[in-house]
Amino acid sequence: MSVSEAPKIVTLNVLDIKPYWRNPRENHDAVQAVKRSIELYGYNQLIAVDRKNVIIAGHTRYLALRELGWAHIPVQVLDLDDRQAKAYRIIDNKTSEFAKWDGSLLLAELKELGDDLPSLQPFFREPLPFLEAGLIRLDAPAPVLRPGSRSEEHTSEL
Numbered sequence: 001m002s003v004s005e006a007p008k009i010v011t012l013n014v015l016d017i018k019p020y021w022r023n024p025r026e027n028h029d030a031v032q033a034v035k036r037s038i039e040l041y042g043y044n045q046l047i048a049v050d051r052k053n054v055i056i057a058g059h060t061r062y063l064a065l066r067e068l069g070w071a072h073i074p075v076q077v078l079d080l081d082d083r084q085a086k087a088y089r090i091i092d093n094k095t096s097e098f099a100k101w102d103g104s105l106l107l108a109e110l111k112e113l114g115d116d117l118p119s120l121q122p123f124f125r126e127p128l129p130f131l132e133a134g135l136i137r138l139d140a141p142a143p144v145l146r147p148g149s150r151s152e153e154h155t156s157e158l
Contacts, residue, residue: 005079007078007079008076008077011073012049012053012073014066014070014071015157017047017075018052018055019055019059020055020056020059020089023059023089025060027060030060031060032064033066034060034124036123037064040119043061043073045061046058046074047076048075048077050082050085050090051078052135071120083146110128
């Protein structure tokens, strides 16, 4: 597939879509939030699969759609070889780690939502009232994992 070539979009039976057997991203904690997002706003980011219907990007969306009972799922089929698919699978997830939040801009957006704000709480780990009060900084350094710790048991570096 050339860079300028658009991926092919097809609708597959959910049972024909295969999660990548060695997906390094632990995404089960995100499934409920993604499921709720799809319920509220629709399925707007297609799952990317290879020519054999193995997921390249979108494992969490796939799990959420299954839980929602979808029998058929529109996907984009990428024409990548195995090596490219493996690299893209990693890069697709890793690049988001470079992004940072501008706390003041996020706070302005949140404040404009007014009465809708409580409906967003499931999408945040931090309590939204704490964000609004400035008690939590979203631009703080990312936590550092201790060797042997699990991702949800991380502590900040001193």
